[in-house]
Amino acid sequence: MNTQTLNLIIAFIATLALGIIVIPILKKLKVGQIVRDDGPKSHLKKSGTPVMGGIIMIIVAVIILAINSFKYPVLLLAIVSILGFGLIGFIDDYKKLVLKSTKGLSAKQKMLGLFIVTAVFIFLYLKVFNLGTDIIVPMFDQPLALSLPVFIVFTAFILLGTSNAVNLTDGLDGLATGVVAIIMTFFTIIAIKNGEQDMIVLGSTVVGTCVGFLMFNFHPAKVFMGDTGSLALGGAVAAIAIIMKMPLYLAIVAFVCIINTLSVILQVIYFKLTKGKRLFKMAPFHHHLELSGMKETNVVFLFWIVTLIFCILAYII
Numbered sequence: 620m621n622t623q624t625l626n627l628i629i630a631f632i633a634t635l636a637l638g639i640i641v642i643p644i645l646k647k648l649k650v651g652q653i654v655r656d657d658g659p660k661s662h663l664k665k666s667g668t669p670v671m672g673g674i675i676m677i678i679v680a681v682i683i684l685a686i687n688s689f690k691y692p693v694l695l696l697a698i699v700s701i702l703g704f705g706l707i708g709f710i711d712d713y714k715k716l717v718l719k720s721t722k723g724l725s726a727k728q729k730m731l732g733l734f735i736v737t738a739v740f741i742f743l744y745l746k747v748f749n750l751g752t753d754i755i756v757p758m759f760d761q762p763l764a765l766s767l768p769v770f771i772v773f774t775a776f777i778l779l780g781t782s783n784a785v786n787l788t789d790g791l792d793g794l795a796t797g798v799v800a801i802i803m804t805f806f807t808i809i810a811i812k813n814g815e816q817d818m819i820v821l822g823s824t825v826v827g828t829c830v831g832f833l834m835f836n837f838h839p840a841k842v843f844m845g846d847t848g849s850l851a852l853g854g855a856v857a858a859i860a861i862i863m864k865m866p867l868y869l870a871i872v873a874f875v876c877i878i879n880t881l882s883v884i885l886q887v888i889y890f891k892l893t894k895g896k897r898l899f900k901m902a903p904f905h906h907h908l909e910l911s912g913m914k915e916t917n918v919v920f921l922f923w924i925v926t927l928i929f930c931i932l933a934y935i936i
Contacts, residue, residue, distance in 0.1 A: 623823040630827025645669035650716040673848020691817035700858040703736030705851030782853030784876035789849035792838035800829035805930040879903035
């Protein structure tokens with residue numbers, strides 16, 4: 620059995636097993652979903668569904684990657700990204716859902732935490748693993764060498780932007796989980812093509828955990844990943860793209876995440892400029908589609924299909 624298949628199966632089975640154990644615990648802790656009053660009415664029934672299920676994926680992924688890091692040390696970079704961003708999300712979820720005394724981390728606290736993880740990642744990337752500042756440009760044969768300052772700023776943007784984009788995409792049952800699984804499959808296929816064994820391990824492990832978690836997270840979801848999971852998955856996507864020197868490809872394969880992020884930004888700007896009017900019925904964009912009459916599962920399938928199409932396009936070019 621090849622590496623990618625073995626890792627995927629192990630990650631899938633481990634996620635299923637851990638989910639069966641963890642989800643009842645989350646129910647007992649009563650860390651339930653808080654549904655927005657201005658959202659789709661169909662979401663009201665989701666109130667009370669356990670959140671913070673992302674810890675399931677983090678535990679499985681980190682353990683598998685840690686074991687493989689003895690052979691492929693660069694996987695430590697991915698662990699830093701997944702565990703670091705996931706920890707920020709966990710603290711935020713814990714304060715909101717368990718302590719129930721605050722609204723979670725403030726925007727400044729959250730960004731500070733994300734910046735610290737980003738700084739550690741970049742330091743290890745450049746100084747410990749010495750992976751260089753070149754990146755691959757789609758449709759060009761020669762890699763582009765960035766100056767050190769430009770690379771640092773650009774890489775920080777990718778890490779912070781991707782983690783937050785996946786976080787915003789986590790709004791419907793199975794949406795972010797499926798999108799990330801497809802994106803990571805793309806990078807895994809490229810890694811197989813290039814013979815990058817370390818990235819094959821990373822990609823297949825995350826795909827396995829996503830597919831396993833999807834068994835609990837698809838509509839009607841028995842558990843949500845929360846910021847714990849969405850930030851961690853965003854960290855995983857950013858890590859594999861940066862290590863493979865393909866961050867520019869995220870503009871293609873993560874198209875739906877970018878659209879969701881832009882919809883939130885445009886909604887805020889339009890709201891301020893028009894003194895209270897809304898450009899979309901609700902942001903992120905997937906909620907706009909729901910409020911426009913699309914069923915939740917149809918929106919999810921649409922985003923999955925669009926992601927798959929853009930991944931195929933990225934592979935072709």
